[in-house]
Amino acid sequence: MSPLDRKLLRDLHRVRGQALAIAVVIALGVLLLVMMDGLVNSLEDSKRAYYQRYRLAEVFAPVKRAPRQLLEQIAALPGVAAVEGRISGGALIDLPGVAVPVRAQAVSLPDLRPPRLNAVHLVAGRHLDPTRRDEILLLKGFAEARGLSPGDQLQVNLNGARRSLRIVGLAQAPEFLYAVAPGELAPDDARFAVLWMNEEALAAAFDLDGAFNQALLALSREARLAEVLEGLERLLAPYGSSGAFGLADQLSNRFISEEIEGLKASRRVVPPIFLGVAAFLLYIVISRMIQAEREQIGLLKAFGYSSAAVGLHYAKFVLCIAVAGALLGCLCGVLAGRSLVDVYLAYYKFPFLLFRVDPGVFITGLAVSVLVASAGGLLVLRRVFALTPAAAMRPPAPADYSRSARLGRTLLRLLDQPSRMVLRRLLRQPGRTLTAACGIGAGMALSVAMLSLMSAFERSLELSFSVIDRSDATVSFIEPLSDKTLLELGRMAGVIEVEPFRSVPVMLRHGRHSYRGAISGLVGQPRLNRAVDARMQGIYVRADGLILSEALAQILHIQPGQRLTVEVREGRRPHLQLPVAGIAQTLLGAPAYLELGALNRALREPGRVSGAYLRVDSLQGEPLYRALKDMPAVAGVSLRSEARAAFKKLLDSGAGAIRYIMAAIAAVITFGIVYNSARIAFAERARDLASLRVLGFTRGETAFVLLGELALITLLGLPLGALLGYYLTEAVAVGFSTDLYRIPLLLVPQSYGSAALAVLAAAVISGWLVKRDIDRLELVSALKTQE
Template sequence: MVSPLDRKLLRDLWRIKGQAAAIGVVIAVGVAMLVMMSGLVTSLVQTRDAYYDRYRLADIFAPATRAPDRLAHRMAAIDGVSAVEPRVTGSALVDLPGLDLPVQAQAVSLPDLSAPRVNDVFLTDGRMIDSDHADEILLLRSFARAHGLRPGDRISATMNGARHGFRIVGLAQSPEFLYTTAPGELIPDDARFGVLWMSRSALSAAYDMEGAFNEALLTLAHGANEAAVLDAVDRLLAPYGGTGAYPVADQTSNRFVSEEISGLEASSAAVPPIFLGVAAFLLYIVISRMVQSEREEIGLMKAFGYTDTEVGVHYFKLVMAVAVGGALAGCLLGIAGGRALVEVYVIYYKFPFLLFQLDPASFAAGVSVSILSASGGGLLVLRRVFLLTPAAAMRPPTPPDYSRAGNIGRALNAWLDQPSRMVLRRITRQPGRMAGAVIGIACGMALSASMITIYAAFDRTIDLTFNVMDRSDVTVSFTNALSDMAVFELRRDDSVILAEPRRHVPAVFRNGLNSHRGVITGIPPGARLGRALDSQQAEIPLPASGIVLSTALADILNVRPGDRLTVEMREGRQPTLQIPVTAVAESLLGAPAYMNLAALNRALGEPGRMSGVLLAIDRDRAPALYAALRNMPMVAGVSLKSEAEAAFLKTMNTGAGAIRYVMGAIAFVITFGIVYNAARIAHAERYRDLASLRVIGFTRAETAFVLLGELAVVTLAALPLGSLLGHYLSFAIAAGFSSELYQIPTIFDPPSHGFAAIVVIGAAAVSGWLVKRDIDRADLVSALKTRE
């Protein structure tokens, strides 16, 4: 049989259902976020790993200029190597109808007779290539989709200076090319870089690679010593132009995907606990006030001889029903949300299948945080009530002593009517309780303000990157380093306003145990189109010796200005240098390093060289320029800043950064929940007072003013505090969103805070309206006769 106390519990829950639901929702979204984010990260990591495993992604990539096939057997004999696949790759320019400029692509060989032992492809449409037909290719599915190409279509491409016609027989995906980034660019773009697979024999013929390979792919046995294998491979390839074998961790596509996932991981580690913490704090406040309002019933139960433990257990059950109910709803919501998000991300990351995995720890954490904060709030108040004698707890509500509070603001009395005085005195009489309400709403304001600030910070990142740091319109890259005299040729073009040489040199940076595989950008003195800037956007001069690192790279390598850095250049004579770090530059995109162009060329022993040109152009005359560039044989690629900006925007809005919109929505839900709860509690506490006002002849509006006036004052007081909290919160959230791919700097952004204030005030207005409806509906007689 259900005991009468349990029946009371159920009916009490029903009575406070509105408020219980509001608290439950706040807890639920806090927990849902935790479960969703951790499930999302776990699922993506597992799916990625399974995809890599199933399609045998290489553990080591070893590029060379031209190495004989027999070397592959010697690589296979290296201790710890389980499989080797030699292949040929080369750059190609694909001509597509309707495009001003050819699109860069990478041609990759597939073995003539069998499936590759390493780096297999996943055929999505059409069929595999037949090595008897040299013109058959597989095209990367995402690239084909971006340009509307299908199996059966024909395309032409320039390879090694010669033009070839190809027939697309199938579309494929590969774990190696989840993301494709044109050389020298940081942001992947499906449309602007393609991959085509051809038979080994056909590709060898195009690049004069018969009997040779220019890239070896290796997989390692379990427990192999990666560093030792890398060394051994480098030694084997050194005579054949090896530019340094690198592990899959440094592979472009994998690095991008892994950085994106770890970005999600970072934001899932940083943000949900903040949200859950705010929800827990709210739960604590609400529960403590709810138990406070049960004071009389507690006293009565004690008068009957119920022990403190029995009463405590009864309220503990009430609190648990709300907290656990909310937490479980949150888990379900989190699973549903996680599933939906994972499906979105699976498409974004181009995984061919999905392993949905949940992280049980997130359930445990979500539920236990809710239980702890709820029981903390309940027990603390119960302890205070238990300290009272039952007689004191049950004493008919004695009017709280307002005599001292009445003195506060006595000077104002002349200007205040009675209802205003009631509002003022209630606030000054119970500063602790009011502070709780203010802090609660401030937390809601803080969540909204910080999320809106983060939105603004993303916009700022784009603006700084593409309008302040990079002022060029077009980037031209060359097939190999050329004499910088070619700049003068470009400057002669009518459409070119400004042309500046650049040199990009791949390099490995080392400082102690920290290393990073990146690129050094050589910039000439007095450059105006793309510069190294400090945090105040002032130009950093590039000295004749020394290197300037971006903040991201300096963080990765743990170096500061004045430190010396080991730089292994992976081009030309491949010098290894000790270079002093002269400054740290603000960069929001990637992790670049800058050197004086002349100094970089000197280090390589190749004076007067450049690998690309930045152009500022007259856009009206752009088509003529594009036509000219198309006919320059040394041009490897041309990229437009507008396209790069669009690609970056897309990356931020569909990748890890997209989660900010989900978080923003949750922040708004919590903000509303907090404000609504504050209004509800105030209403519950003053139900009888308000009914009394109606009884003595106050109009509904006048009665509502007493309650809503208080809500208004509390809300207004919470705005500046919430703004301050939100400012600091935005640092933590921005750090969670920043990754090696891009950084989100936090600044104080007044419009964001203004918008958040409008959100909070709007929530207060809606809550006030909802509560006012209840005041209007109050049954005056029963309100005065019975307890609420």
């Protein structure tokens, strides 16, 4: 081993505390990069494999009632590779001891053959017996949430008729990865079920013998989706088509794709922020460490070592720390990603989910770590190498402080000698003081951003279910009914207030931009479910134009005053040209609002409602929900409390769960920054502190000179951290927002206070650790020049 390599090992051992802290900062940045890349790859690969293995359709075409002979004409369309006609409809499940009816979707399976498209994955039990009409396969998630298993009986309301059905198997399917009830945004295994039945049995239940109400298509490679949809619309239009759509607009796929896109956006925003902060901090730390080695560099050059040899020596020093941090980050990133995969597997209904990291990410993490760690060292080495050996071996010439800020006479009288020494050092080296304060401020900013993000998630939940939605329950009808139905609801025991709504499926188009969604028809001044502005004040829903959510306006690239093409997907399916009257702030989904009467007039269907928001007497809630369960026209009842719990679970799972990991990482980085600052300051001033002890300063006074400087720099870093934290919070909030939910930019005083307390606690702990080293300082060794 060469002398320089032995010196390298001694140096690493001597600064092991600082080296470990730097490696941890690097590791945490790389951890985020590897973990988020692995999650994105895992979800995309698993989704692709699941779709292919179980032949998920690429086109879905709902229709009122079409004869099965039409399937041959559909199969003959250019670009169509396979066709499957099936029956699908809504159902209600009556569970013992549960007042609120559970919504379900009933789906047919061919009697005598496997389905060509949209096959199911059998998890437990057996497949359906084609000779039995009372058998069903049940969605695994719902069965587990309700404690059901093969052999149990279910009371199900199918098309207004109550039937007793027997569970023979539990299943999963790629079209129900994100199993959510129609009209809701958050999945809840206990509140939504999927039932698979024999085709003949379900056709009899929905009066569709010899017919289908949904066509599934697979496309050939050369097919053009737009042309297939156009041809499909021509064939299905006479039979009450609701508008064919591609896989991109299928509900489950849309949600899981948005989750993946949200992760991608977070991957583009969040890891670079952490690595950027790490780069800045490491530049400060490593440059100061190498500057402290000035005399040793001069001595090495005096012994004949070339600048290249000395540079390689310090490059190895940096590489050892950087590579160790990067490898630790890669390992921890894989472990963290694997643990989060289990969260996704429990929440999304994948039968398998394998964690895979792109090897290129490991190379990227390693390269970025090395570049970040090397930047500070190379800049300082360049300045040191410019000196001759004799000049480098001498201590730097004393700085000229004649033009620096001076302490006033009042301060000189009030402060003792150690305090004056602290202030003079800070004032005479403003660049170093500002740099150190910025480093601590950057660490605090990470904590502010993560704590604010966690508060923003909770705030969005509170605003959505307390300020925007103030109803107790939402009743949905099977089809739009006369508004006279509202009188019947209002007369039911326990109903305090009724507010109607109508939901119309539409395709919204503005230029090249489009969005498949729905228009919500509300009363002019809604009270129970409102559109609100940026100040969370209710907006008057207008009859002369649409009120779009901010997220939807961004998707369509449209401003108030511009006109929007609305293609209605039900009834006579008119095409409307409606102006945009305003923009609303919504945190869930991307809705569009129009005054209820105006919506019905545009559709030429006066006095129609899709459902109602209810305010309910809590003491009479259970009898009311039981009564609603027995109404044939009711498609489902949703309680706000259950919807809130489901959405909270959504925010705490998937991409939302990553915020807890990032908060922990930010806390560790913050401590590492403050500790590094303290250790570097001690390493730089060890000789000065020993000199003070020799001159007669006590241990406490000597420690005060160093720790007082650290305390003032920490206090200077707090306002810088608060300012930088605001912009980091904005960047992270944008990275986490998706079409499903928006994370508001909030200035939460508690977040700033908690982050400041974390920085102060880190400073106290770091000061205590450094104080121990000062007390154990060997004066003779510290005063010697290291050679």
